Amino acid sequence: MRRRGLTVMLGFAITLVLAVLAGTAEVPYVELSPGPTVNTLGAVDGSGQACTELSDSCQEVIQITGGETSASKGQLRMTTVSVSSSVSLLEAIKGWFSDEDAVVPRTLIYPEDKDEKQVEEENRQEFEASQTSAETAALRYLGFPVxxxxxxxxxxxxxxxxxxxxxxxxxxxxxxxxxxxxxxxxxxxxxxxxxxxxxxxxxxxxxxxxxxxxxxxxxxxxxxxxxxxxQPNPYQLKIKLDKIGGPSAGMMFALGIIDKIKAEDLTHGMVIAGTGTIDDEGRVGPIGGIAQKLHGARAAGATVFLAPAANCAETVGNVPDGLRVVKVSTLDDAMAALAALPSGAPLPSC
Incomplete structure (x- = not known):
């Protein structure tokens, strides 16, 4: 009996070790989770954290010179997705059952013909291009044609x-x-x-x-x-935001530029979040990770979320309580939605 008991205990120990090793072994997936949100009307420090007093280490996200600017009581928050590139089996299983997170094949984020640094560099370039398009679209809306x-x-x-x-x-x-x-x-x-x-x-x-x-x-x-x-205009524009990549903040940057130049408070004192690419014509395009961005926005206090029309189907079943999702296809749509918020008028929703 003693030998049998030792055998059972040894077998259990081996099984436990194998289970732990299997659970901690990396799998070919990445995990997407709600990332940080940034108020495009506010200021951030070198690490991207919000701050209130402007200094060499704390600067406005959108910097405008060459004309008068205004301040708003509310916020226009861009949203992001955090990517965990090393995922264990246990973490993957947990992510599959999460309402906020998503586990997807690694190749969807990091193609086999590119390493992580190459993908990060592409994301950085897309982020810079989105800023340029946001400036062009915003200035066009303000009456400065290309x-x-x-x-x-x-x-x-x-x-x-x-x-x-x-x-x-x-x-x-x-x-x-x-x-x-x-x-x-x-x-x-x-x-x-x-x-x-x-x-x-x-x-x-x-x-x-x-x-x-x-x-x-x-x-x-x-x-x-x-x-x-x-695009002749009197303004000099600069967007200061490091450590964020991809083109999905384009629409929110455009709205932030318009809000700072126009005298009206587009936020009406509300916390409004959103996402979407934008081109020079002001067309809003689809992005990835909409579910994670919705949860990140709500956690940051947003009650309204501007979502690209092309992503509406993905929002079904993923909208947290207390968040109103508004469908937009163009910068004009987004501006019309912001103008209609105080009146409670019907808005196109996902």
């Missing part, structure tokens, strides 16, 4: 002898050119060889010219010009 200017006309291009460096491209076949993306869209609507009427301004004088497009190396129709954009 101008698409000709920077060069190759001698063998379709526009040789018709357009010249410095011309501002205003229209294509009567449709306004409001951004580089819009110009490319308009030009590619008809095949190479089509005659396009291009409206332009040269030295303050508006004119039109017919240009027959040519096929480029990719086969797409080209006007045969190099272009650059300008």
């Amino acid at each position: 101008k698409v200017a000709v920077s060069e006309v190759p001698a063998d291009g379709a526009s040789a002898g018709k357009l010249q460096a410095g011309d501002i491209v205003e229209t294509v076949d009567g449709v306004e050119v409001s951004s580089v993306q819009k110009l490319l869209q308009l030009v590619t609507e008809k095949p190479a060889g089509a005659v396009r009427q291009v409206g332009y301004t040269r030295d303050g004088v508006k004119s039109t010219v017919d240009i027959t497009t040519k096929a480029g190396q990719d086969g797409n129709p080209k006007l045969g010009i190099s272009i650059k954009t300008t």
Whole structure:
């Protein structure tokens, strides 16, 4: 009996050790959880923590000079997702049963052909691009349109002898050119060889010219010009926020810029959170981790959440109590929603 008892105890110990090893062994998954939220109207220190007194180590998230700015009583909070790249089996099982967290295959976040540093660098670049688009979209909303200017006309291009460096491209076949993306869209609507009427301004004088497009190396129709954009305005804008990556804060940055420049308090004293990419035209695009961002927003005190329309299906069953989710597709939608909040008027919801 004694030998049998020792055998049972040894077997139990071995089983326990194997269970512990299995539970702590890493699995090919990552865990997504609610990340920090940041008030785009506030100030942060070098570590990204909120602070109240401005100093060398505590600076406004959105810095604007060149014109008057205003302060709001409420908050416009951008939201983030924290990624745990090393996940054990036990942690994965716990995450699968969590309402706030999500466990997804590692390759969805870190593709096999890229290491973590490469992904982080891409996220950093996307974050910087989102800031630029946010500035462009916000200034456009405030009445400072983007101008698409000709920077060069190759001698063998379709526009040789018709357009010249410095011309501002205003229209294509009567449709306004409001951004580089819009110009490319308009030009590619008809095949190479089509005659396009291009409206332009040269030295303050508006004119039109017919240009027959040519096929480029990719086969797409080209006007045969190099272009650059300008957006004349009195402001100098800078967004100061480190250690955050990806493009999903674009919409909230745009709203923050508008709120600081306009005299009105867009927040109405409320804590409003949101997420969504934004392009130069003010279109709001989908993001990842919407469920985690909803919970992070509520934990930060938000009662309203602006969500991209394309993410609405993912919010079902993931909205914490006390949080109202508003569907937006454009910057105009977001501004209209903020304006309607005090009146209690119906808003498009997910």
